Amino acid sequence: MSDAAPLNSFKATAKILTWLDAMGCLKLPIDLDLVRQMLPDTPFGRGTVIKEPADLTWNASEGALVRNSDNHAEWGIFVNPKARAERKRFTVAHELGHFVLHRKVQSTFNCDKESVYSGIDTLKQIEREADDFASNLLMPGDLLRDRIGGERIDFHLLGTLAKEFGVSLEAMCIRLVKYTEQRAVLVYWDHGFLKYQWPSTEARKTRVHLRQTGDPQEPLPGTLAADDETPQEWDGVDMPASSWCSSEAEEITLRELKHSYTGGNRVLSLLMLESAPPRAHIRSGWEDEETRDTTGILSHN
Ligand SMILES: [Zn+2]
Numbered sequence: 001m002s003d004a005a006p007l008n009s010f011k012a013t014a015k016i017l018t019w020l021d022a023m024g025c026l027k028l029p030i031d032l033d034l035v036r037q038m039l040p041d042t043p044f045g046r047g048t049v050i051k052e053p054a055d056l057t058w059n060a061s062e063g064a065l066v067r068n069s070d071n072h073a074e075w076g077i078f079v080n081p082k083a084r085a086e087r088k089r090f091t092v093a094h095e096l097g098h099f100v101l102h103r104k105v106q107s108t109f110n111c112d113k114e115s116v117y118s119g120i121d122t123l124k125q126i127e128r129e130a131d132d133f134a135s136n137l138l139m140p141g142d143l144l145r146d147r148i149g150g151e152r153i154d155f156h157l158l159g160t161l162a163k164e165f166g167v168s169l170e171a172m173c174i175r176l177v178k179y180t181e182q183r184a185v186l187v188y189w190d191h192g193f194l195k196y197q198w199p200s201t202e203a204r205k206t207r208v209h210l211r212q213t214g215d216p217q218e219p220l221p222g223t224l225a226a227d228d229e230t231p232q233e234w235d236g237v238d239m240p241a242s243s244w245c246s247s248e249a250e251e252i253t254l255r256e257l258k259h260s261y262t263g264g265n266r267v268l269s270l271l272m273l274e275s276a277p278p279r280a281h282i283r284s285g286w287e288d289e290e291t292r293d294t295t296g297i298l299s300h301n
Contacts, residue, residue: 009129012044012100013136029166030138032092036077044100049074053092055081059110063091065098067107075099086168090134097133102126139165139175153182153272155234155257169259173270174198183208183273185244189225191265193218206276209247220244224258225269231260241273252276 016035019042020026025034036052039045056064056078068074077095079088091111098109111127144161151157153176155169162172170188177186177200184200185208194217199208211220219226222243224233236255241248244256257270 007044007101009097009101009133009136012097013133013140015042015044016100016137017140026140028143028164029089030093030140032089032096032137035096035137036092039096039100047073048099050096050099051076053077053079053088053095055079057081061110061112062087063095063111065095065103065109065111067103075103084168086162086166086171089166090138090168090171093134093137094130096137097130098126101129101133135171135175135178138167139172141179144175144179148176153180153184153270154236155259155270158270159234170268173268176270177203183275185210185271185273187225187269187271189219189267189269202275203273207247208245208273210244211246223269224256225267228264230258231264233258236270236272244271245273248273248276 016038017026019038020030020034023038025031033052036050039050040048051074054076056062062080062083064078066076066078068076077092077099079091079095083091094111095109098106098111102109106126109126109130111130144165147161147164148157158172158176159169162169165172167175173186177184177198180200181202182200183202183206185203186198187210188195188197197210210217213220220243223239224230224237234257236257238253238255240250241252241254242250244254248254252274254271254273257272259268261267
């Protein structure tokens with residue numbers, strides 16, 4: 001490993017998955033305890049010890065990675081004990097990402113709810129990298145591709161995959177929109193307002209742009225997201241894409257999927273759009289996605 005070529009989350013997880021495969025241990029769900037114990041025997045962690053994850057007790061973070069101040073070779077991972085099992089797994093994988101990618105520049109990482117697990121675009125760079133690391137490690141692209149193949153995307157499939165990979169439905173949806181070659185947008189609603197929207201690469205290329213209702217953004221009239229009588233629609237319902245997207249021609253359709261979490265205050269919408277040619281010259285909202293802040297609109301957590 002050369003210092004001249006810094007590791008990124010994709011390269012690092014690809015290596016780790018190769019090592020697991022060589023040991024005959026590339027199975028689902030990915031064994032994070034094995035990864036934790038293996039890293040000190042690899043170039044990613046030589047000369048260190050990573051202690052078994054322990055409960056986080058000293059603050060309201062979701063997770064932390066901390067170097068022992070008395071023994072600089074020793075690192076500890078801490079996880080919110082109240083989190084659900086799949087969230088804890090994502091947090092551990094996220095902290096392992098900080099260990100592999102960032103421990104030379106920082107000795108303590110406190111990761112809050114927004115930085116762990118949500119994968120939102122506006123996060124600090126290192127938090128995004130640790131999220132990408134966790135996402136790639138827990139949901140290896142090759143294994144995901146094998147399973148999705150030409151299957152129709154719906155929440156039945158994504159829910160089954162989430163269980164198999166040991167992640168949440170949201171984490172699986174985020175992985176899907178990052179990986180898919182289809183035009184798709186994941187939209188997360190929190191207490192009736194937009195928390196984030198995440199377009200796939202194809203959606204960005206074709207300038208998919210959600211209609212604005214105001215700031216903060218509310219669900220659009222006529223969509224399932226706005227229909228309180230339909231808390232779940234796991235197969236999806238076809239509708240004109242223009243119901244959601246001001247950028248779309250009248251004849252284009254999309255399939256809207258909806259999942260409401262227990263209590264109904266958090267809703268996941270997944271939009272699968274019909275394909276369309278890239279539109280390089282039409283301005284919409286996605287050109288400036290690097291600076292666009294869809295997460296700061298509302299924080300009810
Ligand atoms: Zn973090």
